[in-house]
Amino acid sequence: MKWFKRKPNMDNSAIRLDQRTLYALSALLLLSQLPHVMHLPIWVSMLGAGIVAVKLWVHHRASAVGHFILSPIGMSAIALGGAVLVRAHYGYFMGRDPCVAFLFILVSAKFAEVRKPSDSTLLLCLAGFLLLTQYFYSQSILSALITLPAVLALGNALAVIRDSSNAPSTKNNLRMVGKLLLQGAPLAALLFVVFPRLPGPLWSLPDDATAKTGLSDSMAPGSIGSLSRSDEVAFRVEFKGAPPPTNQRYWRGPVMSNFDGQRWTVQESAARVRVTGAGKPNTTHYTVMMQPNHQKWLFALDHPTSLPMSVAADTNDSRVLAQMTTDLQLKSDKSITRVTRYSQTSSLSDSFKPPVRPQASLTQLAGNNPKAVAFATKLRAESKTNTDYANALLDHFNKNNFHYTLQPTLLGDNPVDDFLFSTRNGFCEHYASAFVVLMRAAGIPSRVVTGYLGGEMNGNYMIVRQSDAHAWTEAFLNGKWVRFDPTGAVAPSRVDTNMAAALGDGEPVPMMARAGNGWLKRIKLGIDEMNHDWQRLVVDFNNESQYRIWEKLGLPRLKLWQITVLVLMITGLWCLVVLGFPLARGVNMSAEDRLWFRYTNLLKRFGIERASTETPHEFIERASLALPEVSAVQTLGQDLVTLRFKRLDESESKELGASIRHKLNGLYFRHLLKAR
């Protein structure tokens, strides 16, 4: 406990950083805070910017209040208060968001009390770290670009704190930093391609309790409708071969078997099936890049015939990402918290043989929908078979003035009755729910399947958005699960084209889901394609991709030590190229100029460096003043001036050149002796 021994009233000037350093650090801090503004609460950003403002204010106008705020006590209070506020804001502390927010506040607080050069260095490291945490959120091109100004500011700050009283102008600093970055870029690219990739991230991010997007484990009237208003990307798909036709793009997700009268939920069952994908008709292979949705379902075209295998795995044998349940859901043990890439196989058909017989619970009805039950009983009696009955139901939806809309009328306590017999308008979940209720009322096992229907090709890949969210049904007929999409009976264009085509005018269709090709949509699709390539080629670049490049070049797989040696050699060569560029200028010189060049280089070893605009005369004079004991410096210099600028005939110039070379060697020898 030594702190109380410190002089309580330190000299104010000790707290004042010099202006250049302060400005450079302020710029750095603000620029590294900038990328976080998007995802941190606004008050955190305001606090960060506020601390910078106070620091600058105190620098220009000494103020007791300001000094107190910036004192270690004030900053401790801010840090502590920040921690409490962050905890209060998020409701938990050990997660990505609160931790980044807290780091943000701590780095700002550290900036407030920077006084010594060593503090500045520490702040540079912290700012760099803060900048890195930005990649926890997004690794898109934009997020890489937005860090660039901060990287430049970082370089500038480094250059300034190295010698703040004598630092070159910011413009020159930035030019230097830019040059260094450009010089380093080829090396970075080389390491990227050649050096072994670290398997997976070094840390694993805690699973935040962030808002989950996408389909969930329950469905109530309106839940898919509200999801459909978002044009966020759910996942992207690359097909091996042609993509399936539009009306086959059923992406199977959570399957809902339990119904409580209002809400459909997923049946919790531990049962897993073994997958034998062989011999299925109409098989298609593809790779899905799923956006993190903090849920556990992986999506596959109906119906999946393989388990999702991670493609970004760093080992040869890829990892199985999820298990298949008896109702053909692909369910992972962990939530999807980062972009996940998996290869998948599906058989495109609207029916499949179940791995197990359907449970009795699949005909259970809950809630009070007497009219629906009565209607079902009557209609079943009129139909010959279950299949006829199902088709009669679809026919009923088709012919009785049902209406497909994103803004359905609210339903009362008997939602299915209300929907079927009075409101008659709804979104896909209304139709799916009503259809399953009617089927179950007739004693046919059936269930709701949620997922996505559709997908838009963008270049060579497909984008599936939240607006493509859909619900359809499956009924167990003749020993097979058969897909029925009652929405298709009402609005066939929902299945054949997309949601926007099926909905009337005035519906709140999100911009990217709309038909047509507005310029904004085109641009957004273009950007999406760029980001997709970025993700595929850069972010997901792994050992496998490296080996593939090696193979394409016809090179054998190298061992780690071989790669290390190779990289070191190439790095060395590159450094030679970059650093030796000024030396290489000598290649194009005339014989006389080369001698002069040798002379100036030699004097550099004696500690006398020639400024580039210094004339030979000035330089020689300066050098002979600095080295009066070495008379050769002056005589050599004058010989060189004579050689280079006087009118000499060939033999004279040859003779003089030879004598200069001789003297240069002597001087060089002398330098070597001196170095000893």
Next chain:
Amino acid sequence: MNHSVQPISIDHAKQISDVLETLETILLGKRDQLEMSVACMLARGHLLIEDVPGTGKTTLAQALGVCMGLDWKRVQFTSDLLPADIVGVSVFNNQTQQFDFREGPAFTSVLLADEINRAPPKAQSALLEAMEERQISVDGATYPLPDEFFVIATQNPVEQLGAYPLPESQLDRFLVGISLGYPDPATERQLMQAGDRRASINNLQAVANKTQLQQWCLEADATHASDAIYDYIQALLLRSREGNSGLSSRAGLSLVRLSKSLAYIGGRDHVLPDDVQRAFPALAGHRLTGRVSSGKAAAMDILNSVPSP
């Protein structure tokens, strides 16, 4: 100091330094500008002086003329100046029933064109033709000017109202732009104590003559400039062209000649980069920005960004 510097002919070095010393007795503490003026004369260029009145421009012109053994005249440029006021006019002679040409003040060796930017463009261009061609055309007849014809034009950097600033194309015809500037305090005191210098100018003896001047011009032009020097000059020209207004090829040629003259005055038979560096601001300043004062900084910027050979 420098053993490689060997005067080619002791004669001319001695004579030129005599000229400069004589001039220095009239214009105190202006060695640099005087050397530049003489170099400009040897390079057969014309001199532009940008200065406020009363800094010795007229004295310089007069002293140069007298020292070199040349005659000199002065024209005050005003807004109503006509070309005829400079080059001369044809007058009808009643007796011979013919037009006689009466030579204007331009028919001289050293012409001081005072406040050249006060005259309208027409009058300016009459002078500029004379400068470039060393001849004068009036009413279809051409009258040659003396070989050593040398114009010293001055312009006032402060006064802008009612002035006709010289366009770039015409500024290019002045080889050198300098400014004499105020003398330092010690010199100024000396000046005031010595009183009017008109008398001393009148007592000035010619130190050289026309023939010598012509000889010097030829010798200065024969000064050796090595490839390295030409490379350097080209690099300077290239760098100047990266900016808004670059230097013309004529400026490049002038730079070579001025550097040679400076080397010659320095008693050398070869040009050193130092000569180029000295010549460049005087030559490039007014060409780059149209003003000697502001152009000098621009010229120094260029000079400081091109490596010396």
